[in-house]
Amino acid sequence: MTNGKRKIRAARISLATALFLATLKVLAALATGSLAVLSSAIDSLLDILMSGANYFAIRQAELPPDSKHPFGHGKFETVATIFQALVISLSGLWVLYESSQRLIHGTSLARLEEGMAVLLISSVVSWKIARYLKATAKATESSALKADALHFSMDIYTNVALVAGLALVLWLKTPWLDPALSMLVGCYILFEAFRLVRHGMGDILDEQLPASIREEIVEIIALHQAHLLGYHRLRTRRAGSQKIIDFHLTVCKNFSVAEAHKITDHLEQRIRERIGGSDVTIHIEPCSRLDCDAGHTCSKPPQPLKKGPQAET
Numbered sequence: 001m002t003n004g005k006r007k008i009r010a011a012r013i014s015l016a017t018a019l020f021l022a023t024l025k026v027l028a029a030l031a032t033g034s035l036a037v038l039s040s041a042i043d044s045l046l047d048i049l050m051s052g053a054n055y056f057a058i059r060q061a062e063l064p065p066d067s068k069h070p071f072g073h074g075k076f077e078t079v080a081t082i083f084q085a086l087v088i089s090l091s092g093l094w095v096l097y098e099s100s101q102r103l104i105h106g107t108s109l110a111r112l113e114e115g116m117a118v119l120l121i122s123s124v125v126s127w128k129i130a131r132y133l134k135a136t137a138k139a140t141e142s143s144a145l146k147a148d149a150l151h152f153s154m155d156i157y158t159n160v161a162l163v164a165g166l167a168l169v170l171w172l173k174t175p176w177l178d179p180a181l182s183m184l185v186g187c188y189i190l191f192e193a194f195r196l197v198r199h200g201m202g203d204i205l206d207e208q209l210p211a212s213i214r215e216e217i218v219e220i221i222a223l224h225q226a227h228l229l230g231y232h233r234l235r236t237r238r239a240g241s242q243k244i245i246d247f248h249l250t251v252c253k254n255f256s257v258a259e260a261h262k263i264t265d266h267l268e269q270r271i272r273e274r275i276g277g278s279d280v281t282i283h284i285e286p287c288s289r290l291d292c293d294a295g296h297t298c299s300k301p302p303q304p305l306k307k308g309p310q311a312e313t
Helices: 001-031 035-061 075-105 112-140 143-172 177-204 211-222 258-272
Strands: 230-239 242-253 277-286
Touching: 001 035, 001 112, 001 143, 035 075, 035 112, 035 143, 035 177, 075 143, 075 177, 112 143, 143 177, 177 230, 211 230, 211 242, 211 258, 242 258, 258 277
Parallel strands: 242 277
Antiparallel strands: 230 242
């Protein structure tokens, strides 16, 4: 199964799971009157919206490049991530508002045991789907699925905390604990939304790839130093799960176009093999050595590869 099909399948499963959990929690919230359960239900309702947006974005991201999008459609995933973060922020603000109102005006609760049971079931289901989405996101390097996995992971922590809180409400007979705990959940939701925005904005603003990937690119270039004199202006960025890489390469000025093309073609292929989902562009530059002749004397000695001053920009 291709990465694209794996991502689409994972998005479908995520959407179906969100529908199931939202229905379960809404019924429990109506039965118990608990704001803690209701806040969790609203979070699951938003998961439906976000999982649906993810499914659409992933399908669009897998479309091939066209005349309007020569670099492909990978950033549809990034847009979906930002959208999810904004929706999560609104849900967090709503939970904080409702919690403050119930703390001020008071609240009445009933059948909390049923609400606790629903939250525990939800935690188990969320744990299963979060593991699956996280593994798929890692294998396919999908930012949208990573965000989806984060939602379900967040549900686990909040649900367990809410169950503990509702147990305290039953034990201590203190209904104000319900909105107080919901306020903590609201703050946590806003924190996670901020993390998603930060991740998505990194892609939109063309933040460079992690240092580990850039170092791997340099290692691959160094393996071909017998034919190269140096490199500079190494630039990297991400578009969804696609990694876009380009740099300038210095070769002997007496190489023919065919020879230079053969070197770059081989190097691009090696980078694509080592770094999955990469789109590589190499710009060739001739050496400026005065002692260089038609025998390519400048490229014969296997000396350490030179890195230009703009290699990491």
